[in-house]
Amino acid sequence: MRGEPVAVVGIGQTKHVSARHDVSIAGLVREAARRALDDAELDWADIDAVVIGKAPDFFEGVMMPELYLADALGAVGKPLLRVHTAGSVGGSTALVAANLVAARVHGIVLTLAFEKQSESNAMWGLSLPIPFQQPLLAGAGGFFAPHIRAYMRRTGAPDTIGSLVAYKDRRNALKNPCAHLHEKDITLEKVQSSPMLWDPIRYSETCPSSDGACAMVLTGEAGAARSPHPPAWVHGGAMRSEPTMFAGKDYVSPRAGRDCAADVYRQAGVTDPRREIDAVEMYVPFSWYEPMWLENLGFAAEGEGWKLTESGVTELDGDLPVNPSGGVLSANPIGASGMIRFAEAALQVRGRAGEHQVDGARRALGHAYGGGAQFFSMWLVGSERPVG
Amino acid sequence: MMPREVAIVAFAQAPTVRRSDQLSEVELLMPVLHDVLGQVGLRAGEIGFTCSGSSDYLAGRAFSFTMALDGVGAWPPISESHVEMDGAWALYEAWVALLTGQADTALVYAYGKSSPGSVRDVLTRQLDPYYVAPLWPDSVSLAALQAQALIDAGHTDERELAGIAARSRTAAEANPSAQLVGSAPPDVLLAEEYVVQPLRRHDCPPVGDGAAAVVLAAGDTALDLCPRPAWIHGIDHRVEAHSLGVRDLTDSPSTRLAAEHAGLFEAPVDTAELHAPFTSQEVVLRRALGLDEEVAVNPSGGALAANPVMAAGLIRLGEAAAAVHRGESQRAVAHATSGPCLQQNLVAVLEAR
Numbered sequence: 001m002r003g004e005p006v007a008v009v010g011i012g013q014t015k016h017v018s019a020r021h022d023v024s025i026a027g028l029v030r031e032a033a034r035r036a037l038d039d040a041e042l043d044w045a046d047i048d049a050v051v052i053g054k055a056p057d058f059f060e061g062v063m064m065p066e067l068y069l070a071d072a073l074g075a076v077g078k079p080l081l082r083v084h085t086a087g088s089v090g091g092s093t094a095l096v097a098a099n100l101v102a103a104r105v106h107g108i109v110l111t112l113a114f115e116k117q118s119e120s121n122a123m124w125g126l127s128l129p130i131p132f133q134q135p136l137l138a139g140a141g142g143f144f145a146p147h148i149r150a151y152m153r154r155t156g157a158p159d160t161i162g163s164l165v166a167y168k169d170r171r172n173a174l175k176n177p178c179a180h181l182h183e184k185d186i187t188l189e190k191v192q193s194s195p196m197l198w199d200p201i202r203y204s205e206t207c208p209s210s211d212g213a214c215a216m217v218l219t220g221e222a223g224a225a226r227s228p229h230p231p232a233w234v235h236g237g238a239m240r241s242e243p244t245m246f247a248g249k250d251y252v253s254p255r256a257g258r259d260c261a262a263d264v265y266r267q268a269g270v271t272d273p274r275r276e277i278d279a280v281e282m283y284v285p286f287s288w289y290e291p292m293w294l295e296n297l298g299f300a301a302e303g304e305g306w307k308l309t310e311s312g313v314t315e316l317d318g319d320l321p322v323n324p325s326g327g328v329l330s331a332n333p334i335g336a337s338g339m340i341r342f343a344e345a346a347l348q349v350r351g352r353a354g355e356h357q358v359d360g361a362r363r364a365l366g367h368a369y370g371g372g373a374q375f376f377s378m379w380l381v382g383s384e385r386p387v388g
Numbered sequence: 389m390m391p392r393e394v395a396i397v398a399f400a401q402a403p404t405v406r407r408s409d410q411l412s413e414v415e416l417l418m419p420v421l422h423d424v425l426g427q428v429g430l431r432a433g434e435i436g437f438t439c440s441g442s443s444d445y446l447a448g449r450a451f452s453f454t455m456a457l458d459g460v461g462a463w464p465p466i467s468e469s470h471v472e473m474d475g476a477w478a479l480y481e482a483w484v485a486l487l488t489g490q491a492d493t494a495l496v497y498a499y500g501k502s503s504p505g506s507v508r509d510v511l512t513r514q515l516d517p518y519y520v521a522p523l524w525p526d527s528v529s530l531a532a533l534q535a536q537a538l539i540d541a542g543h544t545d546e547r548e549l550a551g552i553a554a555r556s557r558t559a560a561e562a563n564p565s566a567q568l569v570g571s572a573p574p575d576v577l578l579a580e581e582y583v584v585q586p587l588r589r590h591d592c593p594p595v596g597d598g599a600a601a602v603v604l605a606a607g608d609t610a611l612d613l614c615p616r617p618a619w620i621h622g623i624d625h626r627v628e629a630h631s632l633g634v635r636d637l638t639d640s641p642s643t644r645l646a647a648e649h650a651g652l653f654e655a656p657v658d659t660a661e662l663h664a665p666f667t668s669q670e671v672v673l674r675r676a677l678g679l680d681e682e683v684a685v686n687p688s689g690g691a692l693a694a695n696p697v698m699a700a701g702l703i704r705l706g707e708a709a710a711a712v713h714r715g716e717s718q719r720a721v722a723h724a725t726s727g728p729c730l731q732q733n734l735v736a737v738l739e740a741r
Contacts, residue, residue, distance in 0.1 A: 002489040024518060056450035057472065062521070063445040063513035064472055067727040070627045077645065080627040080732065081481065084444075084472035086451050092469055096481055103487035104391070125450055241438075241468035243458050256465035263467075371454045375468075 003102040005386055007224035007231035008346040010040025010217030016180040016331035019118035020211040025060060026072035029114050032213035033073060036110065040217040041228045044074035047217075048106035053083040053093025053113040054335030055370075060119040073112065085239070087283065087370025089113060090214065090338025091377030094366075095237045097218050098379070108223055114213035115333035122209050122334060141206060141286060143372065145198035147251040148288040152200065154252060157291065157306035159200065163191040164309055165287035166205040166329055172316055173326025175355035180210045180331035205287035205329070212333030214340045221385075232346035235363070235386045236267030237379040244372040251373055257296040260376040264365070265298070268380045269387075273298045273365070277380070279348045279358040280314075280322045281341040282367040284329055290314065290322055297367065297378075316356065324348065324356040338368025342379055349383040394486045395610040395617030396479075396738065397603050399706035399713075400424035404567040404598035404694035407503040413447065414459040417499050417599045421459055424601040425495070428613040432461045435603075436491025438468040439482040441475035441498040442698050445510055456499065467491065474498060475600060475702030476625075476663075476724030476734050482604055483623055492609045499599035500698035507595050507697060515728060516630060527728070528592055528666075532584040534637040534729045535668035539586060541638045543675070546586055549667040550574035553590035553692060556667075560689025567694040568594040593665040598696025600703045618709035618720070618738040622650035625734035630727070637729055643676040646735040652677060652721055657737070659684050659711050659720035661704040665691040669730055673723060677735070687711065701725065705736055712740050 012035025014020070020028055029052075037043060050073050052066050062068065066082040073080070085092040090113040097111035123139035151157070167188045173179035174186075194204035224231040240260035242249070261273070270276045282297070284290045291305035299320060300308050308314055314322035323329070325344040328337050345366035347353040358364075363382045369375060400423035408416055425431065432438070438460060444452050453470045462468060467490075471477050475498020482494035502510075508526040515521040538544050551574050560566035571577070577590045603613070610617040626642035626649075628635055647653065660683050664670040670685065679685060686692075688707040691700050701724025708722035719739050726732040 003487075056444050057513075058444060058450050060517070061513070062517045063443065063510070064726070065517075067514055067627075067731055068516045068630045070630050070731070075627050076629050077626060077642070079625050081477060082472050083469065083481075084453070085468075085470050086454060096469065096484075099481075099484045099488050099490075103484050105484055105487065239467055239469055240465040241457060242462050242465040244454055246463065254465075259465050371451060374454070374457075 004104050004220040006098045006101045006234040007219055008216050008381065009219055009224060009227040009231045010036040010042065011343045011347055012036030012039055012215045013178045013340065014212045015178050016210040016212035016333055018208065018210060020116065025065060025116050026069055028116055028211065029069055029112055029213050030072045032215040033110060033112055036215035036217050039229065042217060046108055047074060047110045049079040049100060049109050050075040051081045051083065051093055051097040051109060051111045053089040054115055055086065055089055056125060058120065058125050059122060060116050085370060085375050087334060088338050088368040088375040088377040089370065090336050090340065091342050091366065091368035092239055094216060094339055094342045095239060095377055095379065098234055098237055101218050101220050108217065108219045110215060110217055112213060112215040113336040113339035115335040116211045117209045117333060118211050141198040141201050144286055145201050148200060148286065151252045151288060151292050155303040155306060161291055161306045161309055162200065162205045162287035163188060165284065165290040166191045168315055169323050169327045169329040172324050172356055173330030176325045179326040180208050201286050207285040207328045207332035210331050210333040212331060212336050214336045214343050216343055229352060230350050230383065232349045232381040233385050235380045235382045236264040238263035239377045242374050244374055252292060253296045254373050256374060257369065257376045260378050261297045264378045264380050274320065277363050277365050278361040279324060279364040280320065281325060281344040282322060283338060283341055283369050284323060284327050285332065287329060293367065321358045324353065324358055338377060341368055342366035346381045349381050392487050392489065392606045393619055394483050394604055394606050395619045396705065396709035397605045397610050397614035397617050398424045398427035399602045399710045401565045401600040401703055401706060402598050403565045404596040404696050406567065406596055408501060408597040413452065413456050413499055413501060416597065417456055417459040417497060420599045420601045421497060424603055428603050430493065432466065433464060435493050435495045436467065437482055437485045437494040438466050439470065439478040439494065439496050441471050441473050441478035441702065442500065443472060445513055446500050446502060446697060448504055474698050474724050474726050476705055479602060479702060479705055480623055480625060480734065483620060486604055486606045492606050494604040495601065496604065497601035498699040498702045500696045501597040502595050502697050503597050528587060529584050530728045531666040531668065532587045535586050535666065537637045538668050538671055543638055544668065544671045546578060547574060549591050550577040552667040552670050553577060556686055556690050556692040559687050560693035563688050563693065565694060566689045567596045569693060587666065591667040593691050593695035596694055596696050598694060598699050600699045600706055602702065602706050602709065614713065616713050616715060616740055618712035619741055621737040621739045623736040624649035625732065627732040630731060632729060638672065640672050640676040640730050640733060643673055643723065643733040643735060646733055647677050650735045650737045652735060652737050655719060657683060657719045657721045659687065659708060659717040661688060661708040661722045662686055663691055663701045663704045663724045665695050667692065672730060677721060701734065708738050712738050
């Protein structure tokens with residue numbers, strides 16, 4: 001990032017669950033925002049601007065809900081921006097907020113992303129009507145399953161890799177109090193014998209549908225100096241998009257993802273991501289996307305990603321922990337999921353991830369994607385202020 | 389470090405029409421994108437940052453903007469973002485990105501097709517989902533409440549509102565993209581029935597489908613791309629409380645605050661493009677912005693002549709910039725609004741140098 005160095009000084013999440021019947025949409029976002037402010041030891045009046053993101057408005061049945069949420073977000077009299085870039089939106093929203101600080105337009109920005117999926121049925125919300133999509137393509141799983149199958153064919157990965165990812169992430173989630181799924185009696189056998197939903201994706205290899213919100217307070221150098229807890233510094237951030245479908249599109253390893261990662265690494269001065277990055281929070285809605293993204297993001301050579309998963313490198317105590325929070329597989333308030341990845345990466349380098357802390361994490365990557373594997377947003381955060 | 393200077397260097401729009409059944413959003417948008425990029429001689433891949441504004445609720449499907457991206461031709465992949473807001477806010481996001489120095493040029497576009505549904509009903513889905521939306525108060529009825537409050541406060545009367553309608557649609561005769569062009573004199577307009585008292589048909593915007601795009605550029609790049617760039621002296625936006633019951637509908641403090649931050653009050657302007665879909669809202673905005681009779685307000689005809697929802701605010705910025713490009717304006721103010729009764733407002737001050 002150029003301009004003013006950007007620091008994350010406050011992070012707040014709700015406990016993600018399948019249905020928050022006890023709060024309104026306003027109550028949900030305010031809970032996360034209040035926790036982020038408390039973490040930063042700031043109050044509503046300290047905030048200069050609010051940037052909010054969420055996935056399609058149809059999920060709650062409210063058109064441009066930020067208008068109604070202006071009061072709950074403490075945004076009255078302030079600038080309020082609403083980002084929507086499909087599944088990558090949580091990440092994009094954080095980057096838009098970071099730009100406001102980097103450009104020195106604002107000193108302290110509250111950014112927040114949410115989804116209250118219990119208000120609707122996300123699977124059918126994601127199933128576009130004819131003529132936009134062929135019939136019988138139910139939900140995101142129906143869209144992504146063939147691309148996972150293509151990855152398996154291309155790399156010769158054993159059938160069991162996906163279940164290893166799910167087993168790892170669901171166990172990591174037991175150490176994360178905010179995670180939606182806390183499956184205390186999870187076993188690898190249970191994952192492998194769960195019902196097949198979209199071949200080769202089994203029920204236990206699929207993200208849940210969650211209500212939840214995530215908020216962060218971003219500021220510049222002066223704000224970071226006043227921060228009561230160690231900040232996370234933004235070393236690089238980027239977005240990349242490509243069309244939904246075109247001849248020659250590589251759904252297994254989309255170029256937009258590779259380009260986005262390369263841009264982030266260039267900004268952060270990272271030349272060997274596998275060695276220089278200590279933890280990764282990547283957007284894995286279906287288990288197989290871990291090995292796929294390991295390759296796409298440059299952590300493994302093409303065709304080699306599944307070997308990192310299989311050998312335990314991505315375990316919480318492995319060489320490159322992936323999704324120590326439990327990831328999207330353990331909590332998926334869709335619009336917030338990207339920001340949770342960004343926030344969890346920041347928690348790691350702040351040393352504030354609690355039981356799922358990766359020892360000595362100094363640099364962490366937050367990753368989100370959306371649409372037909374076409375929208376990507378990423379940031380790399382570090383415990384040290386970026387040089388230069 | 390001196391902050392970067394950013395300018396609007398090109399503007400294009402589709403003619404706003406009542407229905408465009410035969411065109412998808414992509415087909416509506418593509419000629420506009422070709423036009424605006426052609427003006428600066430750039431291809432989509434040469435643009436540093438792209439940002440758009442649109443609404444799934446108008447399109448009637450989730451992720452509607454993903455298909456619109458096909459109109460841009462995002463291959464090789466581009467640095468791109470989207471706001472679920474009027475395109476004026478997409479321009480704001482792009483302006484911030486250019487200020488950081490991560491890009492030197494930006495493409496901003498917006499589109500809206502109101503024709504597939506009833507936009508009066510669709511906009512009720514913007515309201516508080518627990519206490520207001522279940523009552524389905526439509527956008528014209530809410531604007532009528534605001535207009536009546538203005539009349540009761542002595543800030544305007546129905547004759548003045550008819551004059552605003554006639555002036556706007558007469559001005560639109562010079563605008564080939566306008567939808568509703570020409571007007572009967574106010575006396576004739578005032579003989580019409582009310583739609584929702586005190587608003588008559590002439591006080592309301594036409595319902596239409598449209599699209600618009602601008603190109604932004606920073607510093608010397610702007611001078612390379614445009615002989616007379618419209619420099620963004622300042623741009624800011626503010627939101628008010630959502631509940632109409634806690635707001636003074638006769639005033640727009642968010643517009644005034646945004647104008648202060650945009651530097652409007654530092655020097656006079658000669659031109660104003662105000663996003664006032666209803667005649668009565670022009671009265672509110674003129675007062676908030678302190679515009680006197682010397683200022684040419686909505687020489688394009690404004691939103692009363694063409695109001696493609698989600699693009700109409702960006703068109704105000706584009707029209708004001710185009711006036712600077714043509715040498716017709718030295719300093720112009722452009723305004724965009726969103727939400728019921730001017731809840732959220734953006735103000736930009738554009739200058740020739």
